[in-house]
Amino acid sequence: MRKSIATVSVSGTLAEKLEAIAAAGFDGVEIFENDLLACPLSPEEVRARAADLGLGIDLYQPFRDFEAVPADVLAGNLRRAERKFRVMERLGADLLLVCSNVSPGAIGDDELAAEQLRLLAERAAEHGVRIAYEALAWGRHVNEYLHAWRIVRMADHPGLGTCLDSFHILSRGSDPIGIEAIPGEKIFFLQLADAPLLAMDVLQWSRHYRCFPGQGNFDLAGLTASVLRAGYTGPLSLEVFNDVFRQASVERTALDGMRSLIALEQSLDGVSHPAVPAGFAFAELADTGTLGGLLSALGFARAGAHASKPVELWSQGEARILLNAGGQASHEGPALVAIGLDSPDPGGAVKHAGSLLSPVLPRERAPEDAPLDAIAAPDGTEIFFCDTAWLADFAQGAPAVAGPGQGAPADGGITRIDHVALTQPLHYFDEAALFYRSVLGLRPQESLELPDPYGLLRSKAMSAPDGAVRMVVNIAQVGAGQHPWQHLALACDDVVAVARRLRDEHPDLLLPIPDNYYDDLEARYEVDPELRHLGVLYDRDGHGGEFLHLYTVTAGRVFFELVQRIGGYQGYGAGNAPIRLAVQHAGA
Template identity: 50%
Template structure:
């Protein structure tokens, strides 16, 4: 099945968008009418450019507010439609999208709408054009794809069919299963968009908050399966209105977009259906996808990671981090035999400190290591999803690692799981034996995200590594709300919270942090304090609030206050944790989950954010 994208989904000029789509590996595009109108190239020139780039032009859109009107208005609408069909013909496009009437509809009648679509179909046929009628979620009278299909049936014209758009169906909560009742030959076009679960008017939701498949809350896999089961054989096409994507580099966004379609097609192909025939028809439709940049037979199956392997902190000088790790009970395991890199460990938690090619860089989270069931399969899948390869200088005697770069620039490495100590750890010499510590493993790694890559990061982690996304949450901070979304594997041994700062800050005040799971966080805090660790200071007001909120014993509150520990409790258990001060742009957190607690102490985040900003310990004047 071919893959297409609407030019409205990308930034730049029409020519720039076509080049970006071709470079990413799309088969075709939908031409958004305003993009053509604003272009200084003729329809013929655009058509020739598309052919030269290997792109088909699949749809011209949108033709608005035609049906459901009085006869005098409709006469003028026919003239307008004919002009649009002439333009589409010059582009070499044979399908035009006709939206259900929003602005000028005055006649709420299926028979009238059908008659007018039939007459529009007659005009379209004269230009060799088909019209795909789409029920807009905010259409004045026609806002349901099932009604649009009834009207198309009544029109009974070979050049009149329907366009199905996942946003218009799913945003209204309509059941997509009835798509299978539509004659697949009359589904002229399929448009796909995901979206977050929001409570707002559908027009604003549609115009500003659509996402690429895999980034939102819609079940697009089921939607596509129903459409393919009906017999649809046209392209899978993306139509995503989103303020972020219209401001970012079109080349990057096009790759991001195609990755989402590859993930969706793969998800559909592997989905199990209760109807064996419908499943066979749907997967057969997807099996014929072809592109020079895409795998011919679907993506390589790669199972999700089984745990963290390591976290890498990179800086020109990592000595300050070394001191902190020593105060926390980490063991220095040695220096790498060929690189200015050291390894520190505690329990199953491994921290790599990297000073290679780090001139003028302050300490920051540069890479995350994962353990996966089959490193080779994950490497193949990452390549098929066009994930950029992370550079790592490796010599013949050193362990090769799978490597990719996430949209925010963080490198991800992976090795096959199965051993307590990874093979690459043997490349470090001169260390000492690991000492006993309450630290057990890496609990989660919190990666701050620039606003323009947040959705891309969700898709990257979901598609390449098979992580699932929790529902987003918003945390109040000193500079505005911080949006957080956790990516995790099934048993939560890998947790990657993605935090997005308010746009105006561009992530500048959101340091990244690594959280370590402990068996006794109070004992660890006492030992670290005795070793001189400077904790992030928690204000006294927090402990007064804590005592009242949870009814804790005075002695418990006093101990928490003494050690700058924070506390949370939920129905599933309780949570005790503390933070170090920030070094460069990274800090550490140590957590103890008690009786199945599964959260992150979210209510404590504003306290932490304010303390990191410097609001604790200042002098009133």
């Protein structure tokens, strides 16, 4: 389907917006009037610029407070409209969005509204312009999409149709199935925006918190399916007002908008996710020589070295960690640089990611190495899709140099990687959520705001349907510098036993948890007093599930968490994260 986007959805000057929108592969744009007004280019120049870029101008918007007004106001409104028709002719735009009247002077009379809209459509037709009438969620009298359609039908003019906007429909809780009552040819335009569920005034919600389809909580696929079932053949067009998008890179936001429409189309076409991972194959850490000791202390054993690269494989149970001494460690020390996912179809997974505009990474490899396909996550972390062949690269390689970990017991109680938590770049939190959802097929879980001593941490958890792969993306809104911490959470069958061993053998590796935390924990629950001694944290959900976990100190950007899930606990101990953050800040 044709894909468009309103210029208001991205940042920059109108010229910058058009360029980035074209580069992202859109077919057309809605020109948001304020972008034109502030632009030094004439409408003719904008038209030529868009044409050069291969962009159609699918809509000019918005025209406000027109219909259902007293006669004297109508005259002024028609005069205003005539001026806009002339601008549209110069621009080469033939569809005008008219929003339902929000003025206190508007009259609650559908027949009057229909009569005046019919008049507007007649005048517009003289300029080759058609009118798309839309119910704003906060319209004075018309705020439901079926009400707008009723008025359009009453007006009965071929140049007058309705514009549907997913936000205005879904924010009011209206059922989009009623769209199927509208003949497709009378739906002149479809605007798509998602949004998180927020308990606030709908106008503020709309103006500041819209996001791209798949980034919020609305069922955009269901609504779009109804619009298509009605026979709509026009573009899918994004119209997003978002305070963060306004500040972000225009190129990146435009690309992410395109990704959201492709993902929406795929879900409409019933495309399944060949990429849904079956587990973590490995996590790769850029090392500066300090992590071997830490892994060894956690009970990992060195299981091999890469045949041609300075990469070691460490393993314990099904948890596999690659230590890469190849110089990717940042000035901040060790960092998590890649994640390997067990993929039922690595080739299909990469192809799927490519279809969603994820950068497929060039891979330097020796001829004898197993092929490994990788893409870049929004924060730059490499995501590899693996079958088991990659392990062979490490099979023959005995450790090149003797060091920590050799001969350590392979069983330290750790069974697998439970989850990976990554800090996202500023402004790209919604992009990350859409990436993990659409590219990897993970499902959104809890979305939280956690107090940090110097700000707030926003956190979103995502999980494969079976919980085999869990990802947490964070963004830190803190004043005194960012903290780009990442962590790797390792599942244990008995975290208390592991903690006992660590407390005895490597007490300095454990993040110290304040006694005051345990005073409170013991006031709330009957927990084993040993938790306090061991520095193990505890959480309980509303369904009898329990969570025991502990943290290591941080090495560079990375720390480890050991977790034990009991009784179907699905969370991440978020209530304990502020304690952890405070201790980490104190030690940073």
